[in-house]
Amino acid sequence: MHVEFRVLGAVEAVSEGTTLDLGHARQRSVLAVLLVAANRPVTADQLLHRVWGEQQPQRGRDALYGYLSRLRGLLPDDVAIVKRPAGYVLTVDENRIDLHRFRRLAAQARAARQNALALFDEALALWRGDAFTGTDSEWLADVRTALDAERRAVQLDRIDAALNAGTDVLDELTALADAEPLDERVAAQLLTALYRAGRQAEALQRYENLREQLAERLGADPGPALRGLHQRILSGDPELDTPGPNLVPRQLPAAPVWFTGRSPELDRITTTAGANNTVVISAIAGAGGIGKTWLALEWAHRHVDEFPDGQLFVDLQGFSPTEEPVPPTVAIRGFLGALGVAASKIPADLAAQSALFRSTIAAKRLLLVLDNAADPDQVVPLLPGTSSSVVVVTSRRHLTRLTTRHGAGHLRLGVLTDDEARRLLVSWLGEERVAAEPAAVAELLACCGGFPLALGIVAGRAHSDPEVTLAELATDLRAGIGALDDEDPATSLPAVLSWSLRGLSATETAMFGLLGVAPGPDISHAAAASLAGLSGAETSAVLRTLEQVSLVERDAAGRYRMHDLVRLHARDHVEDAAPALRRVIDFYLHTAHSGHAVLDPHATPIAMDEPAPGAQPLELTENRTTLAWFEAEDPCLLAAQQEAFDRGWYRTAWQLAAALSTYQYVQGHLEDTRSLWQTALAATEHLDDPNATVVARRNIANALIRLHRAEEAIGHLEAALDLARSSGDRHQEAVTLSSLTSGHAALGQHELALECAKQSLVVYREMANPGREAMALNAVGWCAAQVGDHDGAREHCEAALALFRRHHNDLGEAATLDSLGYVADHSDRHAEAVGHYREALEIRRKLGHAYQVADTLDHIGHAYAALGESTQAREAWAEALDLYRAQGRDADVTRVRLALKS
Numbered sequence: 013m014h015v016e017f018r019v020l021g022a023v024e025a026v027s028e029g030t031t032l033d034l035g036h037a038r039q040r041s042v043l044a045v046l047l048v049a050a051n052r053p054v055t056a057d058q059l060l061h062r063v064w065g066e067q068q069p070q071r072g073r074d075a076l077y078g079y080l081s082r083l084r085g086l087l088p089d090d091v092a093i094v095k096r097p098a099g100y101v102l103t104v105d106e107n108r109i110d111l112h113r114f115r116r117l118a119a120q121a122r123a124a125r126q127n128a129l130a131l132f133d134e135a136l137a138l139w140r141g142d143a144f145t146g147t148d149s150e151w152l153a154d155v156r157t158a159l160d161a162e163r164r165a166v167q168l169d170r171i172d173a174a175l176n177a178g179t180d181v182l183d184e185l186t187a188l189a190d191a192e193p194l195d196e197r198v199a200a201q202l203l204t205a206l207y208r209a210g211r212q213a214e215a216l217q218r219y220e221n222l223r224e225q226l227a228e229r230l231g232a233d234p235g236p237a238l239r240g241l242h243q244r245i246l247s248g249d250p251e252l253d254t255p256g257p258n259l260v261p262r263q264l265p266a267a268p269v270w271f272t273g274r275s276p277e278l279d280r281i282t283t284t285a286g287a288n289n290t291v292v293i294s295a296i297a298g299a300g301g302i303g304k305t306w307l308a309l310e311w312a313h314r315h316v317d318e319f320p321d322g323q324l325f326v327d328l329q330g331f332s333p334t335e336e337p338v339p340p341t342v343a344i345r346g347f348l349g350a351l352g353v354a355a356s357k358i359p360a361d362l363a364a365q366s367a368l369f370r371s372t373i374a375a376k377r378l379l380l381v382l383d384n385a386a387d388p389d390q391v392v393p394l395l396p397g398t399s400s401s402v403v404v405v406t407s408r409r410h411l412t413r414l415t416t417r418h419g420a421g422h423l424r425l426g427v428l429t430d431d432e433a434r435r436l437l438v439s440w441l442g443e444e445r446v447a448a449e450p451a452a453v454a455e456l457l458a459c460c461g462g463f464p465l466a467l468g469i470v471a472g473r474a475h476s477d478p479e480v481t482l483a484e485l486a487t488d489l490r491a492g493i494g495a496l497d498d499e500d501p502a503t504s505l506p507a508v509l510s511w512s513l514r515g516l517s518a519t520e521t522a523m524f525g526l527l528g529v530a531p532g533p534d535i536s537h538a539a540a541a542s543l544a545g546l547s548g549a550e551t552s553a554v555l556r557t558l559e560q561v562s563l564v565e566r567d568a569a570g571r572y573r574m575h576d577l578v579r580l581h582a583r584d585h586v587e588d589a590a591p592a593l594r595r596v597i598d599f600y601l602h603t604a605h606s607g608h609a610v611l612d613p614h615a616t617p618i619a620m621d622e623p624a625p626g627a628q629p630l631e632l633t634e635n636r637t638t639l640a641w642f643e644a645e646d647p648c649l650l651a652a653q654q655e656a657f658d659r660g661w662y663r664t665a666w667q668l669a670a671a672l673s674t675y676q677y678v679q680g681h682l683e684d685t686r687s688l689w690q691t692a693l694a695a696t697e698h699l700d701d702p703n704a705t706v707v708a709r710r711n712i713a714n715a716l717i718r719l720h721r722a723e724e725a726i727g728h729l730e731a732a733l734d735l736a737r738s739s740g741d742r743h744q745e746a747v748t749l750s751s752l753t754s755g756h757a758a759l760g761q762h763e764l765a766l767e768c769a770k771q772s773l774v775v776y777r778e779m780a781n782p783g784r785e786a787m788a789l790n791a792v793g794w795c796a797a798q799v800g801d802h803d804g805a806r807e808h809c810e811a812a813l814a815l816f817r818r819h820h821n822d823l824g825e826a827a828t829l830d831s832l833g834y835v836a837d838h839s840d841r842h843a844e845a846v847g848h849y850r851e852a853l854e855i856r857r858k859l860g861h862a863y864q865v866a867d868t869l870d871h872i873g874h875a876y877a878a879l880g881e882s883t884q885a886r887e888a889w890a891e892a893l894d895l896y897r898a899q900g901r902d903a904d905v906t907r908v909r910l911a912l913k914s
Contacts, residue, residue, distance in 0.1 A: 014027060014028070014088065014108075015027045015032070015087070015088050015091065015108065016108050016110070017043075017047050017104070017108055017109045017110065018109075018110045018140065019044055019047055019048070019109070019110060019111050019143055019144055020110045020111060020114060020138050020139045020140060020141075020143050020159075021139065021140025021141040021142070021143070021145055022140070022141070022145040022146045023040045023041075023043065023044045023047075023144055023145070023146055023147055025043075025086070027088075032086055033086075034083075034086065035079070035082060035083075037146060037147055037148050038063060038064075038075070038079065038148075039079045039082065039083065040146055040147055041062075041063045041144075041147040041148070041149045041152060042059060042063055042076065042079045042080065042083065043083055044144055044147055044149070044152055045058075045059060045062045045063060045149070045151070045152070046059075046093065046100065046102035047102065047104075047109050047111065048111065048152075048155060049102070050102050050104050050106050050109055050112060051101060051102065051103060051104065051106065052101065053096055053098035053099035053100065053101050054099045054100050054101075055098070055099035055100075055569075056073060056076060056099070056100070057569070058099065059076055059100065060072050060073065060076060061151065062149060062151035062152070063076070063149050063151075064149075065149065065150045065151065070858075071857055073860075074857055074865075074891075077891060077894050077895070078887075078891055080093055080100065080894065081890045081891055081893070081894045082890075085890075090104075090105075091103065091104045091108075095897065095898055110138045111143075111159070113135075113138060114135050114136075114138045114139070114166075115162070115279075115283055116279075117131050117132075117134050117135035117138075118131075118132070118135045118162075118166045118169070118283075119279065119282045119283065121135065121166075121169070121170075121173065128173040128176075128177075129170065129173045129174055129177050129179065132166060132169060132170035132173055133170065135166055136163070136166060136167065136170065139163060142156060143155070143156045143159045143160075144156050162283075168197055168198065168201070171184070171185065171201050172201065175201065175204060175205060175208075180205075180209075181201075181205060182202075182205045182206070182209055185198065185201055185202040185205050186202065188202075189202045189218070193221075193222065193225055194222070194225060194226060194229065194230070196222075196234060196238045197399065199218065199219070199222050199234075199238060200238050200241050202215075202218060203215045203218060203219060203238075203241055203242070203245060204241070206218065207245050212245060212248070215245050216242070216245060216246065219234070219238070219242045219245070222234060222238075240374055240375045241375070261322040261323065261324055261347075261350035261351060262322060262323055263322075263323055263324050263325040263326075263350060264309065264312050264313065264316070264323045264325050264379075264381065265309060265325060267309055267310060267313040271306055271310045272428070272432055272435045272436040272439055273428055273429065273431070273432030273435060273436070274303070274307055274310070274428075274432070277307055277423060277425065278307070278310065278311050278314070280421075280423055281307075281311045281404065281421075281423065282311070282315070284421030284423070285315075285402045285404075285421075302425050302426070302427070302464060303425065303428075303464035304383075304406035304407075304408075304425055305383050305384070305406055306464070307406075307425060308381050308383065308404045308406050309381070311404065312379055312381055312404065315379070316379070318377070318379075319377050319378055319379040319401075319402070320377055321373075321376035321377050321378050322350075322351075322376070322378055322379075323378065323379040323380075323381070324347050324350060324378060324379070324380045324381070325380075325381045325383065326338065326343045326346060326347070326381075326382060326383065326394075327383045327384055328343065328382060328383060328384050328385045328386065328390050328391075329384055329386075330384045330385050330386025330387070330390065330407060330408070330409075337386040337390060338390070339390075340362055340365075340366075340389070340390055340391075340392075340393040340394060341360075341362050341365060343382075343390075343394055344358075344362075344365045344366060344369050344393060344394060345358055345365070347369060347380075347394070348365070348368065348369055348372065351372055351373070353368070353372060362393055363393075365393070366393040366394075369393075369394070370396055370397035370398075371397075373396055373398075373400075373401060374396075374397060374398050374400075375398075375400065376400060376401060377400050377401060378396070378400075378401040378402075379401065379402050379403075379404070380394065380396070380401060380402070380403045380404070381403075381404050381406075382394055382403060382404070382405045382406070383406050384406060384407065384408075385405055385406065385407040385409070385411065386407070386409070387409060387411070388411050388412075388413040388414055391405055391411065391414060392413075392414075392418070395418060405420070410422065410424075410559070424565070426462075426565075427462030427464075428462040428464060429462065430457060430462070432462070433457050433460065433462050434446070434453070434457060436464070437453065437456070437457075445482075446482075449481065449482040449483055451483075452481065452482035452483040452485070452486045453482060455486040456482060456485060456486050459486065516557065516558075519544075519546075519550075519554055520554050520557050520558060521585055522544070522585075523540070523543075523544050523546075523551075523554045523555070523558065524558055524563055524564075524582050524585060525582050525583065525584075525585030525586035526543050526544055526586060526589070526592045527540070527543070527558075527564060527572070527574060527579070527582055528574065528578075528579045528580070528581070528582025528583040528585070528586065529582075529583055529586055529589045529592070529593065530543055530592075530593075530596060530648075531593070531596070531597070531600075531648055531651035531652045531654070531655040532645075532647050532648030532649075532650075532651040532652065533573060533647050533648070533651075534567070534571045534572060534573035534647075534648070535571065535572050535573070535596075535648065536570070536571055536572075536644065536645065537551060537552065537555065537570065537572075538599070538628065538630060539596055539599055539600065539645075539648065540555060540572065541628055542595045542596045542598070542599035542626065542627045542628050542629070543592050543593075543595060543596040543599075544592065545591075545592070545595055545625075545626035555572060558572075559572070563578060563582075569644065571644070590659070591624075591626075593655060593659070594624045594627075594661075595623075595624050595625075595626045595627040596627070596652070597652045597655060597656050597661070597664060597668075598623040598624045598627040598629065598664075599623070599627045599628060599629050599630075600645065600648065600649050600652045600668070601620075601623075601629075601652070601664060601667055601668055601671060602620065602623050602627070602629035603629040603630045603631075603632065603641070603645075604642070604645075604649060604668065604671035604672055604675075605618060605620055605667070605671045606629070606630070606631050606632045606633075607632040607638040607641060607642055607671070607675065608670070608671045608672070608673070608674050608675070610632050610633060610634065610635060610638040611635065611638060611639070611674040611675060611678065611859075612674040612823060613821075614783050614819070614821050614823070614824070615674060616743075618667055618670045618671060620667065635858075635859060635860060636860060639675070639679075639860045642672075642675040642679075643679075646675075646681070646684075649668065649672055650684060650687070650688065652668060653665050653668040653669060653672075653688060653691055653692075654691065656668065657691050657694065657695055660698075662695035662696075662698040662699055663695075663699060665691055665692060665695040666692045666695045666696060666699065666704050666708065668688070668692075669688040669689050669691065669692035669708070669711070670692075670707065672688055673685070673688075673689075673711060676688065677714075677863070678859070678860070678861035678862070678863055678864065679861075679862055679863055679899075680718075680862065680863030680866075680899040680901070682715050682718050682719050683715075683719070685711065685714075685715040686712055686715040686716060686719065689708050689711040689712045689715065690712060692704075692707075692708045692711075693705065693708035693709060693712060695708075696708055702735050702736075702738075702739040702741070703739070703741060703744060705732075705735060706732045706735050706736045706739075706741070706744045706748065707744070709728040709729070709731055709732040709735075710728070710729060710732050710744075710747065710748050710751050712725075712728050713725035713726070713728040713729045713732070713751055713755065714751055714754070716728070717751075717754050717755050717758050720758070720903065722755050722756075722758035722759045723759065725751075725755045725758075726752070726755050726756075726759075729748055729751050729752045729755055730752075732744075732748045732751075733745065733748045733749065733752065736748055742775055742778070742779055743779065743781075743784075745775060746771075746772045746775035746776050746779070746784065746788070747772075747784075749768045749769075749771050749772035749775070750768075750769070750772045750787065750788065750791055752765075752768040753765045753766075753768040753769040753772065753791050753795060754791075756768060757794075757795060757798065762795060762798040762799050763799060765795045765798070766792065766795035766796060766798075766799060769788060769791040769792040769794075769795050770792055772788045772791065773785065773788035773789060773791075773792055776788050782815050782818075782819060783815075783819055783821060783824075785815060786811075786812045786815035786816045786819070786821065786824055786828075787812070787824060787827075789808045789809070789811050789812035789815065790808070790809055790812040790813075790824065790827060790828045790831055792808045793805040793806070793807070793808030793809035793812060793828075793831055793832075793835070794809070794831045794834070796808060797831070797834060797835045797838060802835055802838065802839045805831075805835045806832065806835050806836075806839075809828050809831045809832045809835060810832070812824070812828045812831075813825060813828045813829065813832065816828055822855050822858075822859060823859070823861075825855060826851075826852045826855040826856050826859070826861075826864065826868075827852075827864075829848045829849070829851045829852035829855070830848070830849065830852040830864075830867070830868055830871065832848040833845045833846075833847075833848035833849040833852065833868075833871060833872070833875065834871065836848060837871070837874065837875045837878065840878075842875045842876075842878040842879045843879060845871075845872075845875040846872060846875045846876065846879070849868055849871055849872035849875060850872070852868050853865065853868045853869065853872065856868060862895055862898075862899070863899060865895060866892050866895035866896055866899065866901070866904070867892075869888045869889070869891050869892035869895070870888070870889065870892045870896075870904070870908060872888050873885045873886075873888035873889040873892065873908075873911065874911075876888060877911075886912060889908050889911050889912050890912065892904075892908055893905060893908045893909065893912070896908060
């Protein structure tokens with residue numbers, strides 16, 4: 013089935029002339045967001061925000077998963093919605109989406125020497141009305157507004173192409189000018205068309221009318237480009253588009269020989285340069301060595317024919333190790349000289365120079381490449397005053413003022429993809445040499461991490477010395493970033509990165525170093541404040557500076573990260589990391605501890621010390637925000653535990669495992685749970701605390717049981733039970749018996765499981781612990797059901813449910829309702845089972861316990877099927893299947909797939 017997707021009008025999917033049913037507005041909005049970002053990841057949080065905005069429903073995430081599941085069922089085999097670590101990706105040929113086809117055709121038309129008009133017409137014919145009709149998303153409404161501007165820019169570019177081709181567009185232009193009488197670009201097009209039609213007097217009258225309206229409404233005169241056109245009409249210029257008498261500068265350096273990849277970035281610059289009606293600027297920010305200049309020059313050379321009046325280039329030396337930044341006066345004098353302006357006519361004052369420069373190029377179609385800018389003050393005087401020229405700026409800083417005040421399009425340049433990086437090596441060394449050492453190439457690519465300068469240094473050394481093996485180069489790289497040093501500072505990665513540190517304060521340099529040793533792949537603002545021991549405001553200012561010079565990158569979620577090579581360089585700027593690491597690990601520990609209490613208020617308390625001075629842990633209080641915090645910080649929490657263990661902070665390593673246990677359990681992160689507690693068990697070898705060892709072994713076993721390794725789990729649990737009994741800890745004895753219940757049940761040893769559950773119930777009743785007694789009652793009920801004693805099972809589970817509700821234990825209540833659903837379903841009371849499962853599902857959704865939600869959906873599917881309600885059963889199983897896939901539960905995925913096929 014071949015499907016075409018349309019968003020330039022109503023959101024539609026069309027197959028062989030038939031429009032598919034995409035569901036209601038929200039579901040179509042989900043698809044529209046994915047189509048806009050085709051082949052790029054969109055996180056679940058981004059999808060929720062873009063579809064619902066600030067009015068997200070209570071179960072928005074569940075609704076989203078349902079929409080994604082139903083959309084998957086509509087898509088053909090060669091289109092998929094894939095869950096990846098970075099988010100959900102719609103994998104599709106972008107030519108099948110009218111929005112992306114429109115942009116591609118518009119870019120081709122602007123670059124075409126011939127046939128431009130036909131390409132513009134083909135692009136504009138894709139529009140069927142207002143974009144995203146039938147959706148009610150505020151985010152899509154904003155995208156619609158931006159697309160309207162793109163569409164108008166293409167319409168005006170089409171008119172330019174028609175004028176150049178000699179096509180009559182006078183009626184169209186007259187209507188446009190009447191509708192928008194103050195648009196100077198439309199006015200210029202109309203004046204040109206009138207002049208070419210022999211209606212010079214009418215053209216002059218139109219200009220006069222516009223001049224009067226501008227003066228009356230805005231108190232302004234026409235811009236220099238329109239004034240220049242007016243003078244040419246007055247003088248009867250027979251060829252209005254003929255270049256003037258000034259020189260045509262060709263200042264671009266040679267195109268980069270080894271340039272590879274970057275197709276999305278090149279397309280982005282093309283789109284930005286074509287869609288802006290004023291000054292178009294692509295401010296390409298990125299760390300030193302990331303390939304900004306190469307990208308700018310590659311794009312410039314590919315589009316050189318679009319700028320018949322010349323190309324200007326200047327290296328502003330904003331981050332040179334030896335030179336001061338080039339003053340704007342020097343850059344402008346160079347540009348004016350290249351344009352044929354005599355030195356004697358160039359004023360000394362910067363403002364006057366800038367005005368002369370703008371006047372000189374007002375009617376020209378020029379490309380300006382401003383490389384390596386230090387700040388906006390270097391760039392602003394060099395900007396044209398009209399939209400006829402394009403400016404590309406590169407800088408390690410983000411140059412925000414260019415975006416906010418001058419309408420610049422901003423492109424943040426990242427690393428090369430794995431495929432692009434390999435192709436770069438091949439372009440230097442040849443396919444044969446690269447293919448000869450696949451293992452060494454894989455290691456080189458991993459060490460360089462897509463960093464173009466690092467790859468260039470490695471490839472350059474291999475290229476200059478054919479005798480050296482790639483394995484030898486990989487061995488050198490293992491030693492660290494020093495292997496990428498070079499006598500020439502311009503080709504030394506440590507030297508290039510060090511230039512970005514120029515001008516940083518001592519506090520900013522210290523933060524840069526500490527970020528290099530912080531545990532985890534990224535860091536939040538709050539964690540960074542604890543890491544550095546700074547206030548929130550001080551941290552914001554320091555991180556903003558580091559982001560501006562591209563030493564750190566902030567993602568859409570507001571988290572900060574470094575490229576691995578930048579991180580290695582940062583570590584050279586830290587003298588003693590221990591105090592900072594103690595602060596940030598205590599931040600993670602104490603915040604996780606407060607979150608643990610939110611997710612399970614009835615959990616056994618964890619004994620904690622005071623956090624280190626300067627640590628600023630958060631106090632988590634609400635279930636949804638707590639789950640969101642754990643999800644965002646999960647990799648950092650795992651890394652913090654390992655760092656604590658490696659530094660000999662063994663009590664902290666154990667406490668982190670305990671504080672993370674509930675989150676890992678309810679989310680079904682089983683391998684992470686096992687690994688956390690394995691490290692915690694190793695830590696207990698250094699602690700005189702039998703209780704800590706029992707808890708570690710039991711939690712390892714609980715994870716192993718759910719990983720279908722129950723036999724291995726039994727060994728841990730028997731050792732834990734012996735230790736609990738020998739130390740006289742009745743509570744730990746009972747909890748461990750509960751885990752043994754699960755282990756024996758997983759092995760099908762239901763009589764043994766029932767016996768363990770009854771033993772734990774006896775101990776809890778002796779201890780007068782009603783919360784734990786309720787858990788044991790539920791376990792006895794579940795095990796009784798497994799051996800066919802459904803009446804006894806129901807009696808125990810109902811007693812457990814009453815206790816859980818009396819003590820307001822939502823976790824236990826949901827688990828017991830699930831058990832009662834199972835008992836009813838296996839007693840042929842399927843409608844009653846559905847009722848119990850629905851109650852359990854409501855609680856588990858409210859708590860955000862995705863692992864248990866999946867199981868209950870699976871169970872309720874079977875109850876619906878037994879009632880003959882196949883539609884409800886399939887819906888439940890389809891949602892369970894999505895969750896099982898996301899949780900990596902392959903055996904459950906296979907089982908539910910079979911149920912859906914039956």
